[in-house]
Structure formats: structure tokens, C-alpha cells
Amino acid sequence: xxxxxxxFTRFTLPALAVLALFFAGARSPAQVRFEVRGESGxxxxxxxxxxxxxxxxxIFIRNSGGASIQGFQMAITYDPTYLDxxxxxxxxxxxxxxxxxxxxxxxxxxxTEIAGGSLKFHSIFETTAPAPSFSLNAGTFNVGILTxxxxxxxxxxxxxxxxxxxxxxxxxxxxxxxxxxxSREFVAVADIGGADxxxxxxxxxxxxxxxxxANVDSGAEITVPVLLFNTPDAVHGFSFGVRHDPAxxxxxxxxxxxxxxxxxxxxxxxxxxxxxxxxxxxGGGFTVAVVLSARDSAKVLGSAGSPHEVVNVKYRAKAAGGxxxxxxxxxxxxxxxxxxxxxxxxxxxxxxxxxxPLPTQLTLSIKATALPSxxxxxxxxxxxITLTDAIGAVxxxxxxANLLPVFKPTVDNCLIxxxxxxxxxxxxxxxGDINISDAIYMLNYQFQSGPEPPAPFGRACAPYAxxxxxxxxxxxxxxx
Numbered sequence: 001x002x003x004x005x006x007x008f009t010r011f012t013l014p015a016l017a018v019l020a021l022f023f024a025g026a027r028s029p030a031q032v033r034f035e036v037r038g039e040s041g042x043x044x045x046x047x048x049x050x051x052x053x054x055x056x057x058x059i060f061i062r063n064s065g066g067a068s069i070q071g072f073q074m075a076i077t078y079d080p081t082y083l084d085x086x087x088x089x090x091x092x093x094x095x096x097x098x099x100x101x102x103x104x105x106x107x108x109x110x111x112t113e114i115a116g117g118s119l120k121f122h123s124i125f126e127t128t129a130p131a132p133s134f135s136l137n138a139g140t141f142n143v144g145i146l147t148x149x150x151x152x153x154x155x156x157x158x159x160x161x162x163x164x165x166x167x168x169x170x171x172x173x174x175x176x177x178x179x180x181x182x183s184r185e186f187v188a189v190a191d192i193g194g195a196d197x198x199x200x201x202x203x204x205x206x207x208x209x210x211x212x213x214a215n216v217d218s219g220a221e222i223t224v225p226v227l228l229f230n231t232p233d234a235v236h237g238f239s240f241g242v243r244h245d246p247a248x249x250x251x252x253x254x255x256x257x258x259x260x261x262x263x264x265x266x267x268x269x270x271x272x273x274x275x276x277x278x279x280x281x282x283g284g285g286f287t288v289a290v291v292l293s294a295r296d297s298a299k300v301l302g303s304a305g306s307p308h309e310v311v312n313v314k315y316r317a318k319a320a321g322g323x324x325x326x327x328x329x330x331x332x333x334x335x336x337x338x339x340x341x342x343x344x345x346x347x348x349x350x351x352x353x354x355x356x357p358l359p360t361q362l363t364l365s366i367k368a369t370a371l372p373s374x375x376x377x378x379x380x381x382x383x384x385i386t387l388t389d390a391i392g393a394v395x396x397x398x399x400x401a402n403l404l405p406v407f408k409p410t411v412d413n414c415l416i417x418x419x420x421x422x423x424x425x426x427x428x429x430x431x432g433d434i435n436i437s438d439a440i441y442m443l444n445y446q447f448q449s450g451p452e453p454p455a456p457f458g459r460a461c462a463p464y465a466x467x468x469x470x471x472x473x474x475x476x477x478x479x480x
Contacts, residue, residue, distance in 0.1 A: 031064035032187070034074060034176055036162045036195040041142065046159060046196040049150045050203030050232075052354040054086065057162050057195060058093075059121070059144035061136060061178070067187070069136040071108075071124035071179035075165040078148070080117040082160040082199060087147040090123060094141035100125050100134050111146070118169040119146070124179070149354075150199040163194025204229045204306065205341050206350035207240040207328050208358035215365045216317045219473025221252060222364070223314045224326065226288075229307035229358055230341055230348075234300035237273075237342040239289040241332035242313065246284035248324035248366065250471070252314040254278060254286050260310045263292055263299055272299075276311075281334035286313075289337060297344070307358065318470040320428070321368030328360040371468055373461035374477040377420045377442060377453045380406045381478035384459070390446060393420060393439040414474035416464070422454035428467035 037058045038047040049055040059076075063069060078085065088111035090096060095106055108124040123143060125134055136143070146162070154160050168175040177188040208227050216222040228238055244251065254276050256264070264272060273291040280287045288311055293299035301308045330338040341348045352358065377385055379392035392407040396418055403411065410417050419429050420438040444450030456462035461479035 031066045032069070032178060032189050033062040033064075033191040033193065034072075034164055034189050035060040035062065035193045036076075036164070037142075038195060043193070046198055047162075048198050048200070050200055050351075050353075051150055051153050052202050053351070054147055054149045054354070055197075057146045057148065058142050059146065060140060061143050062140045063136055063138055065138040067137075067178070068180060069178045070134070071122070072143070073120070073122040073174050073177060075167070075169040075173075075175050076119040076121055076146070076162065077165045077169070078117050078119075078162045079160045082150065082152045082154060083117075083162070083197065084149040084151050085113050085119065085146065086149055088119070088121065089145050089147075090143065091145075093143055093145060094136070095123060095125065095143055098134060098136075098141075111144075112170065114170050118165065120170040120174040121146075122174065148197075150197070152199065153201065154197070154199045159196035159198045161194050161196055164192035166192075201232050202353050202355060203351050204231045204353035205233075205348045206352055206358070206360070207238070207310075207339055208307070208352075208360050209326065209328075209362040210309075210358075211362060212359035213363050213365065215367060216315075217367050217369045218317050218320050219369065219470040219475060221314055221316045223312050224362065225257070225309045226311040226313060226328075227307040227358060228301060228310045228341065229353070230301060231303045231306050231353075233343055233348070234302045235341045236293070236297075236300050236344050237289075237291040238310070238340060239287070239337050240339045241280065241285055241287040241329040241337045242326060243283060243285035243329040243332060244315070244326050245324050246318075248317070248319040248322070249284075249326075249364070250316040250318050251278060251284075251286065252316050254288070254311060254313050256290075257309045257312055259305075259308060260290070260301075263301060264290075265299070277333065277337075280332040280337070282332045282336070285329060285332050287333045287337040291342075300343075315364075316470065317364070317366045319366050320467065320470060321366050324364050324366065326362040326364065366470075369473065371416065371464035371472075371474045372477065373463045373479060374414050374417055374456060374474045375459075375461055375479065376417055376422065376455070376457045377445075379410050379417060381410060381414075383461075383479065385442075385446065387446065390439065390442045393418060393442050396434070397436060397439060409476065409478075413476040416468050416472040416474055417477075419472070420453050424466075428469055429472055430469040431471045 035043060037043055037060055038045055039056050041058060090106060090109050106123045106125040110122055112120040164176050176192060177186050179186055206229055210225050210227055272293050275289040277287045339350050377389055379389045395403055416429055418434045421441040423433040425433055445452055456464055
């Protein structure tokens, strides 16, 4: 284990003077207390965490009045069998938010790890001016944040502990106390309180994809499962969003998985909520929100089956090629739909497992595919250009809802055949190029001796040499 390095070495009081005051049994007024708390900041509350996961311990100073604190040092102990110390910072604490030296933070701040499970932790914010510019007077202040990683599960009812040592630690030794700003005196603190740490099975809460990468052919469809992972607690409801690039992908459908449907059930006397919004505010994507039951506490997604497949999403590759990303999002919708897992009113924010993280972003590699052979304008795919094909062009444009069955395979699998005059948008043929001009072109060719449609055209199928958008891709034609 490598100890973090901090480049702070200057102390206001000479080290020997500090030690002398400490060992001399300097006064320890009851109005100042040092405490370790969890991220919630609630005094006396145990810290709950999972194996292999990092958590934060907040260091608090409670000053009930009478002291004017302008620096402190602390001797902190922990059991390295269960905890691995990784970092310490004053960012995000009272030392940053208070007016310390015009907002620049402490003059000195440092934490030194000592073999065997101890820390020397200090912060000095005295100025060189005759009168100090800042001190911690009456109040309760979060003055430091320590980060640990849980490396072993604790036995039930037997937590490990982060505490203040009742003996000095390190060389030179450091104990628990603060500096008075008026006398520059070091005052030992005996009123101290640590925090229990319960380490259970690895906690994992969130929404993710099954894989981080997948491949799809241009114009083809792909189904992407979305997973919910939850340990060690069950889940009674959840919400999330998924964002995609509409220029690269068409969202075909979003459906609940069979496993989720089985939990939801089919009864009508239950109160439940299910929502899939395929057009949320904020861009391309969709949002999902589910409450399994408002009455039945047995309707949950248990931790035993985690991760659970909850949603299946079908996309069609729209881009001709390249990579595009799907990502779990909480910036879609109005109001925005956050990634939340809920157990009867207790919300759990995403907490990915450290040992086996599941991906919240999926990169789709779209493979460019050449269009197979077909006959342009042969809309009924009988290898002959007749009046029926002209009817198909008109019906596609003006009565698409009642399109004759004979034209459906071409619309669904070889739409480019409807671009009879071969017009292009830029350097490729797109769905927008199919318009009234194509119907007129076909009628003119058949009945007014007009020009024939561009290649591939004739009685025999031929390969296509140009470029076309994914929606125009010809996946199946009768002559293939």
C-alpha cells in the first residue's frame, strides 16, 4: 500500500513546541469536540459500504464556544485489514466555503499515512498578519474528507472503526488538538468520537447495458438489452433515460422484458405505474419509469437475480457506417428523468460495482454494406416494368397506409427501388429523394417513350455501385 504524498511541510508552531505542549497535558476544554461522520454528516450514524468500494469519512470539529480555532492536528486510526486509505482533502468542506485567506484555502494541509493503520492529519490557516483573517469560532464544521476503500467484509454486529487515537501517532508524534489564534497556544482535545463502518457484500445499484461494444450492419436492426443491477437490496421502482444519435440510429421500439412483465403481472386491482416516453424533451432517446406495485411489498426485483434485464430496445442502423454511442442518461425529459432505484420511498443513486462494473455506454460499430443486386422501378419484383409498378409509385406517395401487399417487400427491404429517377441528396440516395418526380418518370418511360430509369435497371438484377442511406438499403430482392 503506497501512502499518499502531500507537499505541505510548513507549520505555524515549531514541531517541538507543539509536542511539548501536548505531552505537558495542555488544557482540554469540553467545548471543542472532534468527530468522524459518514457522508450524510449525521453524528453517531454508522457508515455502510460494500466490499471493493470506496467511501468517504467526514472529519468534523464542534466548537460550542469560547475557542477561536486557527489550525488543528489529528491522530486517526483504522484497521488496515478492512480499510485501505486512499486520499484526504479539504475541498468541499468548511475550509473551502469559509473565507479562508481570500478563498485560497488553508496555509498548510496534509495527511500522512503511517504503517499499521494510522494517519497524521493537520490543517493550518493562520496568516502572517498581526490579526488572523479567519478562525473557526462557535459552530459545527466539516474540516476534512478522508477516502477509504473497503477490502474485507465485516462480521455481522462487529463493525470496524475509524477513530481518533488516544495516543500520539507517527514520528514526530501527533495527537489531537487545535491552535488558539490569540495566544498561538496548542490545546489538546480529549472529547473525540469515531464512526463504525459496516462492510457487506459489494453494493451495486444502477442501470447499464449488457455489453460495452456491439456491431450492426448498416440498414439492419439490433436489439439492445438494458439491465438493472441491485445488491444487496431489492428494488420496488426505478427510472432512467437512454440517449442516442438520431442521425445514426432509428429507434424502432422499446419494450419491457419478459422477466419484468412477470413481476408486473396482469391483474387490474393492483396500483402500478409504467411509462416509456419515446420522445422526451432534450434530444434523441427515451425515458422509462416503473413502480412495480404501490400495495404489494412482494412485487420487487430481488438482489438474488441481479442484474435484471428490464427493457429491450430495438434500433435500426441509419448511418452508412462508423461508430455511434448509446448512453444511460439523466438529462432527458421535462422534468428530467434521473437514474434512480427505489425501495418503498428510499431512493438509491447509481453506485457501480468496483470489481465487475457494467457499462453505462455502448458503442455501436455500424458496418457499411454494399447494396445487393436489384432492379430499379421493379416495385412488385416480377422482373418486368409494367403499369403495376407505376401504380405502386403513386400509391407509396399518396396512399401509403393502404399499400398493396405486392409492394410491401420492396418498401420494407429494398426502398431504393422506389427512387425511380435515381435522384441523390449530396453523394447518396436517401428516402427524401422519393417524390412525385419518380411516379411521373415511370409513367413517362412506359407511355411517352421517356428515358429508362438509371442502373441497375433491366430484366436482370444488377449490383448497385453508388451510395445510399441506411433506410434505402436493399436487404432482400426477388432475384437475389
